[in-house]
Amino acid sequence: MVRQKAILLHLQDDVATALTDLKAGDQVRVSLGDRVVEVTLRQDIDFGHKFALRDIAKGENVLKYGMPIGQALEDIRAGEWVHVHNCRSRCWGYYNEKYGIQA
Amino acid sequence: MASKPNKREENVDILGYLRPDGRLGIRNHVAIIYSTHCSMIVAQKLHSLFPEGTQVFGYPGGCALREGPFHKITELGKHSSYAAALVVGLGCEGTDAFMVAEEIAKSGKPVEAIKINAEGGDLKTIEKGSRILVKLLQHASLAERAKMTPADLIVGQECGGSDATSGLASNPITGVAADLLIEAGGTYMHSEIVELLGCGEILAARAVNPEVGRQIKEMIAEAERSCFEAGRFSWGYGNILGGLTSIEEKSYGCLTKSGSKPLQGILTKYGLPPGKGYYIQEGEPGSGTFHGDPEGVNQFAACGAHLCLFTTGCGSTTGGLIPVIKIIANPKRRQLIEDNADFDATPVILGEKTIQQMGEELYHEILAVAAGKRTKSEIYRHYEA
Numbered sequence: 001m002v003r004q005k006a007i008l009l010h011l012q013d014d015v016a017t018a019l020t021d022l023k024a025g026d027q028v029r030v031s032l033g034d035r036v037v038e039v040t041l042r043q044d045i046d047f048g049h050k051f052a053l054r055d056i057a058k059g060e061n062v063l064k065y066g067m068p069i070g071q072a073l074e075d076i077r078a079g080e081w082v083h084v085h086n087c088r089s090r091c092w093g094y095y096n097e098k099y100g101i102q103a
Numbered sequence: 104m105a106s107k108p109n110k111r112e113e114n115v116d117i118l119g120y121l122r123p124d125g126r127l128g129i130r131n132h133v134a135i136i137y138s139t140h141c142s143m144i145v146a147q148k149l150h151s152l153f154p155e156g157t158q159v160f161g162y163p164g165g166c167a168l169r170e171g172p173f174h175k176i177t178e179l180g181k182h183s184s185y186a187a188a189l190v191v192g193l194g195c196e197g198t199d200a201f202m203v204a205e206e207i208a209k210s211g212k213p214v215e216a217i218k219i220n221a222e223g224g225d226l227k228t229i230e231k232g233s234r235i236l237v238k239l240l241q242h243a244s245l246a247e248r249a250k251m252t253p254a255d256l257i258v259g260q261e262c263g264g265s266d267a268t269s270g271l272a273s274n275p276i277t278g279v280a281a282d283l284l285i286e287a288g289g290t291y292m293h294s295e296i297v298e299l300l301g302c303g304e305i306l307a308a309r310a311v312n313p314e315v316g317r318q319i320k321e322m323i324a325e326a327e328r329s330c331f332e333a334g335r336f337s338w339g340y341g342n343i344l345g346g347l348t349s350i351e352e353k354s355y356g357c358l359t360k361s362g363s364k365p366l367q368g369i370l371t372k373y374g375l376p377p378g379k380g381y382y383i384q385e386g387e388p389g390s391g392t393f394h395g396d397p398e399g400v401n402q403f404a405a406c407g408a409h410l411c412l413f414t415t416g417c418g419s420t421t422g423g424l425i426p427v428i429k430i431i432a433n434p435k436r437r438q439l440i441e442d443n444a445d446f447d448a449t450p451v452i453l454g455e456k457t458i459q460q461m462g463e464e465l466y467h468e469i470l471a472v473a474a475g476k477r478t479k480s481e482i483y484r485h486y487e488a
Contacts, residue, residue: 004454007271009359017271017346019454032457048267048346065359067305069352082348089301089349 006051008032010066015050015082017064022046042079050082062087115470119251120186123211126375127255128183129409129473130426131246133239135189135232136180137161138203138216139196145225146191149232156240158184158424160401160488161191168197178373178405179424180207180214186243187213189235191228194220213242254288256473257376259384259403259411259425260360262295263396266416267345270356272432272451272458273414279462280412280469281362285380292370292382292403293360297326298337301351302358306383310366318369319383360414373405396421397487410472412465418443422485426478428468445478 006016008030016030016037022045029038030053037053045051050064056076061068070089076082119127135157137146143161150159162176180188180203188207192200204216215235222228260277262269281291299306303323310316330336338350347353367380376382384406400411400423410426413419418439421427431440432448440447446468450456472478479485 007451007454009271009275009458019271019452046346048271050346050348064352065355067351067355069355070349083346084343084348087348089351 004030006030006045008035008037008053009064011035012063012066014053014056014060014063016053017050018045018047020047022051039079042077043081045081052076052078052080052082054078056082115467115474117251117253117255117470117474118248119255119473120183121247121249122183122186124181124209126181126183126210126407127249127251128185129251129256129475130184131156131186131243132184133157133187133189133236133243134180134182134185135159135191135236136176136203136207138176138190138192138198138200140165141193141196142191142200142219145219145228145232148225148229149189149191149236152229152233153236153240154484156243157236158486158488160424162196162198162203166196173198173203174373175402175405177203177206178407179401181210181212182404182407182424183409184404184425185212186246187239188215189232189239190214190216191232192216192218194218213239215239251473252288253284253470253473254379256284256410256469257290257292257403257406257408258284258469259400259406259408260291260293260414261396261399261403261411261421262298262357262360262414263399263421264415264417264419265357266433267347268432268448268452269414269416270347270353270359272448272461273416273430274356274358274360275458276448276451276462276465277360277412277414277430278362279459280465281360281381282364283463283466284469285362285364288379290376290379290382291362291364292376292384292406292408294384294399294402295357296322296383296385297330298357299323299354300327300330300336301354303327305358306361306366309364311368315366315368319366322369322385370406373402375407397423397485400425400427401488410469410478412469415444420480420483420485422478422480422483422487424486424488426472427480427485428465428472428478429480430465443479443483445472445480 008016026041070087137143190200190204200216204214208214219228303320307316307320364381370384404425413429429444430446431444434449
């Protein structure tokens with residue numbers, strides 16, 4: 001097996017997770033079963049952080065583990081970093097609103 | 104690790120221990136049980152005289168008889184790992200030593216009880232207790248052996264010291280191994296409902312019937328409510344720095360340890376699960392408190408678990424009364440992996456192996472431990488109780 005730089009956890013996922021610190025411009029190839037996705041990173045992605053595998057429209061669910069981890073707060077392009085600045089969940093949103101915590 | 108994962112070519116022979124009540128064990132110890140805090144030291148001294156072949160645990164409180172803990176120590180006493188038991192009491196406690204012994208003796212195994220006050224103090228009790236233990240240890244050595252299959256196994260799962268690698272590697276491969284065990288007819292359980300916020304609907308959809316679905320949804324909703332009310336989640340700034348975007352994302356990473364099989368039920372009492380397959384154990388039944396890792400391991404033991412999988416990221420020394428297979432995927436913890444872990448899951452993080460491959464290897468490790476391979480927790484006698 002060729003050493004994977006990022007991991008795709010579910011066939012339906014919109015994001016992959018970096019297994020090492022990755023740099024903007026890196027070509028990253030992830031695969032799971034028959035699905036193979038190749039993206040060019042638009043930003044640095046640190047270990048444990050996620051990047052989009054496809055263009056995600058504002059308001060769409062973002063899937064990881066095949067399940068929605070939040071909704072896109074803005075349009076996200078393939079290869080972009082996906083995190084609290086552009087993706088927020090129902091739970092986190094509630095918490096945010098109630099306690100005034102800035103994500 | 105050069106295993107050839109193919110579950111159809113299973114040739115691990117598990118030679119277990121057949122107990123009088125029909126249970127099959129993968130280990131063969133004598134239990135030394137203190138029935139109150141006051142008899143704990145004497146029980147521990149007896150254990151130190153016979154460290155090979157005995158384990159010690161007991162009633163965590165003082166004089167008052169409480170149903171939950173009483174049930175826990177008697178169910179532990181009936182565990183398939185124990186060929187026999189010695190109960191050590193003081194004499195005036197509510198959890199009377201003879202009462203504890205009587206309950207455990209329903210399993211058909213030899214159980215004896217001694218009381219420190221009746222014997223005349225520490226030394227006399229240690230003397231008499233030692234003679235009893237010699238007899239019980241000899242009895243254990245004659246335990247009947249019987250062949251076991253993966254379908255006979257009950258496996259628990261606990262996590263502690265989680266980090267970013269837990270949700271990416273350790274938990275998902277544990278889920279793969281759990282699925283393989285259940286496909287082979289075995290039983291698997293985890294607890295820690297508070298880590299599953301946002302997973303109520305998902306688990307309800309996996310429930311075998313609407314009642315179990317309603318139960319798990321309610322339990323998770325209750326955990327969510329109390330977290331919201333307290334303004335406190337299993338969630339912090341460190342999680343965000345590490346790359347987690349939401350509580351759901353963290354919960355899903357935790358949920359992967361459950362595999363994908365139907366949820367058979369919620370275990371709200373100690374004792375054997377009512378059937379085979381995937382169960383969620385409530386935690387310390389009735390206590391409503393968060394438990395430490397070894398207590399978690401022993402709760403599974405009190406539900407009949409033969410061994411426990413333990414996923415960790417930062418590392419852990421956890422053991423318990425049953426063998427603990429520690430799984431770690433953080434490549435920065437090399438020394439810890441070498442010294443304390445049992446299953447090196449770093450190849451997933453290093454991008455060298457898939458979750459599926461490592462899950463199959465972990466399943467083989469479960470069978471190897473069931474067949475007698477000693478885990479690090481056992482070698483170090485991390486018999487926390």
